[in-house]
Amino acid sequence: MGKSGKTTDDFAKLSVDQFYQALKTQATGLSDTDAAKRLQDVGPNTIQQTQSRSQFKAFIKNFTSLMALLLWVSGLIAMFVGMLELGIAIWAVNIINGCFSFWQEHAAQKATDSLKEMLPTYTHVWRDGKTKQINATDLVPGDVFTIQAGNSISADARIIAGNALQVDESALTGESVAVDKQPTYHKGDGKFAEANIVYAGTVAVNGTATAVAVQTGMQTEFGQIASLTQNQQGTVSPLTAELNRLTRQISMIAILIGLIFFVAAIFFVHYPVAKSFIFALGMIVAFIPEGLLPTVTLSLAQGVTRMSKKHALVKELSSVETLGETTVICSDKTGTLTQNQMTINHVWLPKQRYQVSGQGYLNNGQVLAAKTPVDLAQAPDLALLLRISGLDNDTEIQPGKTAQAKPKILGTPTEAAHLILTEKSGLNLDELKQQYPRLEELPFDSDRKRMTTIHRQPDGQQVVYVKGALDGILAICDTILENGQVRPITATDTANIDAANKHYAAEGLRSMAMAYRAYNGLPSDPADCTIEATEQHLTFVGLTVMADPPRPEIYDAVEKCHRANIRIIMVTGDSPLTAKSVAVKIGIDSDQVRVITGDELAAMSDSELQAAVKGEVIFARVAPEQKYRIVKANQHNGEIVAATGDGVNDAPALKQADIGIAMGVTGTDVAKDAADMILTDDNFASIVSAIEEGRTVYSNLQKFLLYILNSNVPEAIPSVLFLFSRGLIPLPLTVMQILTVDLGTDMLPALGLGAEKSEPGIMDQPPRARNAHLLNKTIVWKAFGWYGMIASVLSTVAYFFVNYLHGWPNVALAASGDTYVMATTMTLAAIVFCQIAAAINCRTQVTSVFTIGLFSNRRIWWGIGFEIVLIAVLMYVPVLQGLFNTAAINGRDWLLLFSIPIPLVLIEEARKALVRRHLA
Incomplete structure (x- = not known):
């Protein structure tokens, strides 16, 4: 509703004189002076951003x-108690992860922010009694x-x-068929159906008209929908909520244990x-997996990259898993389930029926009778x-600028x-027009x-060609x-045609009738022919039957x-009839589906x-x-809802949905x-691929959560030994060594798990339950x-073993010195090599790793190689030895370490074989 207080429908119903009076205008338009005043009053004819995105807020969100x-x-506490290196390391990880997350989402946002105004640049208006071209933003x-x-x-x-x-x-x-418009008021079926009203953001495809603007800018239907979309708050993704829950769980466990x-x-000590x-x-x-946040971020980023290769551009990382x-x-x-292009697929003649082969624009297919091409000379x-x-056609099809581009x-x-x-029939249009x-x-x-x-x-x-609605x-x-x-x-003919x-x-399907008339008994000059004189005594030829066809790949996608x-x-x-027909045809619903109209x-x-959406249902004319x-x-x-669409009318639903999916073309x-x-x-079909990718991402999140958490126990056990021995067993692992595992050696193998391909049958399973969680009993037990x-x-x-080689138990366990440093080094290295085995084991839940290929995930092996190199650097670089309480080990020790994973x-x-046998 604009500043006049009237709705668009109100303006449509007024007589012409009342209409001009209500808008204080006339058939020859406004004056430049009056238009300038109105522009100052109502503002420019643009779609405004009511909620501008703050880059600063987007950046801070990641921290x-x-x-x-x-x-x-954690980093602040470490610094407070004098462990400056530990505090700096924890903060550095947080900063790097936050910057990386912002960069990923900013890059995705940039790819979608090339917003082009749907309103035209210029409009021809009547001002001061004559036509002039103005910028569309100045229309009032x-x-x-x-x-x-x-x-x-x-x-x-x-x-x-x-x-x-x-x-x-x-x-x-969302209706693909062009709508007739005329000066006379007629209320059609559904919204936007007034015969004498046109709307901003739509396109004239045929004919001409003169119109008077009644609403501009944000007051248009286009603007109202945009405003509703911009004011709608987005929902928190399930993954974000789950990570917050996981963080609370781990934090409570860690703080309680601490x-x-x-x-x-x-x-006690x-x-x-x-x-x-x-x-x-x-x-x-030891119990806070400092590497969890960066590995989750990087895993999601990998999912974004893989999905982009499957034609799905994700704007926020957490949306990957939501799918x-x-x-x-x-x-x-x-345009989503269908191709958004009318295609004739049948031709009905009184004695013949034809199917039309081929889909799309300007294919070289033939008109078919059964499966045999028709000889037009014989038909x-x-x-x-x-x-x-x-x-009998005013439309023109211009070839695309490139071989891949669709014709215009x-x-x-x-x-x-x-x-x-x-x-398609093989006729040449240019030759026909000459003949x-x-x-x-x-x-x-x-x-x-x-x-x-x-x-x-x-x-x-001379000959008259007529096409149009059958009844007329x-x-x-x-x-x-x-x-x-x-x-x-x-x-009988009429009954057969109607049937x-x-x-x-x-x-x-939609039918269009074709007829002709041999030109006789009318003025010799065609320009003198009237509708009444010409469109009578016609000869009925046949029907063309058309539809907006489903996308070819939609059938397999729906089945998946x-x-x-x-x-x-x-x-x-x-329309309800068309919607039900398409839904049944492509397999979304059965013939018993309930169709609910907008009214x-x-x-x-x-x-x-x-209650209605729990059953089999279609919504039409909404x-x-x-x-x-x-x-x-x-x-x-x-339900976790994904909403797809391409029109302005879809935007509010896309915003409200757990994940909104828009068409890019x-x-x-x-x-x-x-x-x-x-x-x-x-x-x-790309949605189905994206859903499969989303399920894989969640499965991989659980895999590397298992991988990261399993090192917590060997990190904590040394402290338990120290505590229950009342200090007789010195701490076998220092805090910096624990951080080495969490932030150093664990990171790359965990990322390798994030790139693991989905296990067979992942799309034959139902979506995970809403009350299912990343950290479940199975993961805790494993x-x-x-x-x-x-x-x-x-x-342990x-x-x-190291202390035994240096005289234990005959000599007390050393709390410092070379033997102690050597023992802590071997403890750290043993945990790392246990993690190598864990990285391999975590790749599958029940499938044998040899079935999917021991070396099929090269990122895992690059990560394992990095682990070994990193632990070696910590052992042999003097500066790092002092910082991480490590020492060089000999060949015998390395042999022992390499034997651990096998x-x-x-x-x-x-164990997995026993599980498979049980499941079978």
């Missing part, structure tokens, strides 16, 4: 997650402007004069308070219908489909619902063409979604809607705010800005009770 805050506090309510085919429309406006105007409103409604050891060190605090801090550091949890996809139809009825479809349609999609039909030059045209209008052209035949005689044409046909012969049309039309309509227990709910602005939805309460309601209803039911900029992910190929305990035993054995891998393989 304020729960895990990041925990690391800031009351301005009178002209519309021609190919123009984008600059404002919501009422038509005051028009000639066969047709407008593509798919950006608002507190227990702090008290025990004071009262009789340590001073300060020394007990440092000891407890070491335990906290894997998706339980419901609320999908638009036009005169078909040849005539093809001439009518190609010549200058006109309506329906007429383009008829041109393509003629081309049958056009003499006159009676343009299409929404009252007659037909278009007529008059041509000269090669024999010099059949009423003015006296005869019918059958096998090349013209005979009177009978009631064929209803049959195609039931399948969601069903196998993965992911429901698809079609939400479209298209029915408006009358439903939230609880009724929530308005933008209703799509938003549908997404919220599914979320109320506990056909999508509007408003939709892209609202979405979390953009499909660069507009291919619904990390602490299986992998962790084995590594603890081996690392390594510690005592039995650990074999033991785990035996």
